[in-house]
Amino acid sequence: MKIEAWIFGATALFFLIVTPAYWFATKANLGDPDWTGTVALAMTMLLALMVTLYLGFHAKKMDARPEDRSDAEIAEGAGELGFFPPYSWWPLWCALCLATMVYGVAMGAWWLVIIGAGLGAVALCGFVFEYYRGEYSH
Known part of the structure; x- marks a missing residue:
């Protein structure tokens, strides 16, 4: 789950950079900043950060999955993938x-x-x- 934590961390960093840029861009174009969009971007950044912290916290407590190890073989990730229902009307x-x-x-x-x-x-x-x-x- 370390890879997932890094992906969400990069997303949080992206929104951390984009939020003030959006605030300044709307202030320059409209005269007043667009608070709705700015708050939405800030909340998205906080949500991505929350998922990053959750995945990072649990990644330390779990054993490494095959996809988290560089020395893993493809066959280690094999197994039952889940239940897939047949077609239904x-x-x-x-x-x-x-x-x-x-x-x-x-x-x-x-x-x-x-x-x-x-x-x-x-x-x-x-x-x-x-x-x-x-x-x-x-």
């Missing part, structure tokens, strides 16, 4: 129900919102419980 139905509800709100047709919410509840239940029944059940 449920996200499509959830998105269509949400689109129906948003369209109903935009058009003022509240009956369409109610229909979309009812069908959306069924679609959401199907999406959540798809691994409890059928071919891919656990």
Whole structure:
């Protein structure tokens, strides 16, 4: 995790340099500095610094991963990468129900919102419980 800490540290350093430059550039062009953008850049710098400190702190306590060592072999990083679900139709139905509800709100047709919410509840239940029944059940 040392590499990740260095990447976020470089990002924090970038925003540390860019924030005052942005403040001076907006002050020169607009007369008054743009406080919204300046504060947003400063908060982004602080967020990157927070992640840097977290990763750096935990990198010292962890054993070195293969990607953190220069003498590591490619085979050391092999293994199970995680669980990848198969294709599913449920996200499509959830998105269509949400689109129906948003369209109903935009058009003022509240009956369409109610229909979309009812069908959306069924679609959401199907999406959540798809691994409890059928071919891919656990």
